[in-house]
Each structure stands twice: as C-alpha cells, then as structure tokens.
Amino acid sequence: MKVLRASVPLFAFWLVLTGSLKSFDLVIGLVLSALLGWWAAVALWPTDDDPSLTPTRAVRFVFYVPWLIKEILVAATGVAEIVLRPRMPIDPLVIVYHSPVQSAVSRVAFANSITLTPGTLTVDLEGSNYTVHCLNKEFARGVEAGDMDRRIHRVFEE
Numbered sequence: 001m002k003v004l005r006a007s008v009p010l011f012a013f014w015l016v017l018t019g020s021l022k023s024f025d026l027v028i029g030l031v032l033s034a035l036l037g038w039w040a041a042v043a044l045w046p047t048d049d050d051p052s053l054t055p056t057r058a059v060r061f062v063f064y065v066p067w068l069i070k071e072i073l074v075a076a077t078g079v080a081e082i083v084l085r086p087r088m089p090i091d092p093l094v095i096v097y098h099s100p101v102q103s104a105v106s107r108v109a110f111a112n113s114i115t116l117t118p119g120t121l122t123v124d125l126e127g128s129n130y131t132v133h134c135l136n137k138e139f140a141r142g143v144e145a146g147d148m149d150r151r152i153h154r155v156f157e158e
Contacts (some may be wrong), residue, residue: 007037056103060155067151068113075118075142079135094123095140097130099149113148 007112014029015021082089111122114132119139124131134140 003034003037005037006040007033010036057155060158064151064155068116070146071144071148072117075120075139078138079118082135089136091136092133093137093140094131094133095109095143097132097143097149099128099130099148101128101153101157103156106152109156110149110152113152117142117148 011033014033018025018029020026028058067144090121099110101105101110107125107128111125111130114120114122119135120143122130123133132140132143134143
C-alpha cells in the first residue's frame with residue numbers, strides 16, 4: 001500500500017512534467033514511478049511512520065505553497081536591498097530555534113522552507129532544535145516569529 005501511495009503522486013507529477021499521453025511516455029512514467037515508489041517505501045519509510053497525504057492535508061498544502069512563495073519573494077527583495085546598498089549592512093548570526101513539530105516529514109518540511117527563504121539557511125537539525133544561519137537580525141526575527149512553524153504544523157500534524 002505504501003508503494004502505491006508513493007507511486008501515484010509521482011506518476012501524476014510525471015504527467016504534469018512531460019505533458020504527454022503517448023504510450024511510450026506513459027510506460028516509462030509508470031515504471032519509474034513504481035520504482036521510486038518502491039524505493040521510498042523501503043528506504044524512506046521502512047516503519048509505519050510514512051507521511052500520509054490526506055485530502056485535508058493536500059488542501060492545506062495547496063494553501064501553504066503560495067504563502068511560502070510570497071515569503072520567498074519578500075525575503076529575496078530584502079536580500080537584494082541589502083546587497084545593493086553601498087555599505088551592505090550584513091550582520092550574519094546563527095540562531096537555535098526550537099520547534100514543536102514532531103513528525104519527520106514536518107521537521108524536514110520546516111527545515112527546507114527556512115532554507116528556501118533567501119537570507120536564511122538551516123545548518124543543522126537535532127531533535128526539535130534547528131540551527132539557522134541568518135543574514136541579519138531581521139531575518140532571524142522572521143524565523144523566531146514562528147509563523148512558518150505554525151503553518152507547517154497545521155499542514156502536516158493537525
């Protein structure tokens with residue numbers, strides 16, 4: 001069952017990427033999706049702690065992605081402003097942020113969301129503690145505000 005749950009979204013993604021319904025493309029997509037689905041079930045989720053994408057989670061994720069894109073654009077603008085200033089007011093710092101998210105998929109999604117946002121980089125993850133490199137204090141305040149953390153929790157853990 002885990003193989004099927006991993007393979008179906010992969011095949012849908014294959015269809016979106018290729019945009020082709022030719023039999024050769026469909027067969028290749030099915031084979032690759034099945035192989036990757038099997039690999040995910042064996043290597044990534046060997047226990048019963050696999051991330052299930054329920055309809056509710058899917059809808060919440062669909063709303064999370066535009067919010068994340070907006071945050072990426074806002075942060076990219078902030079980084080561009082800093083870099084384009086003649087004095088380049090960069091004051092990098094490393095913070096340790098404690099997040100209450102519990103599941104492995106939530107922790108990875110949160111760490112990757114931080115890293116995708118310009119001006120921040122998740123350097124390490126130990127348990128619930130995220131070590132984050134920030135370009136300046138403003139970016140650190142954005143992480144510490146916890147908005148992204150709450151949204152990830154809502155998508156994957158409620």
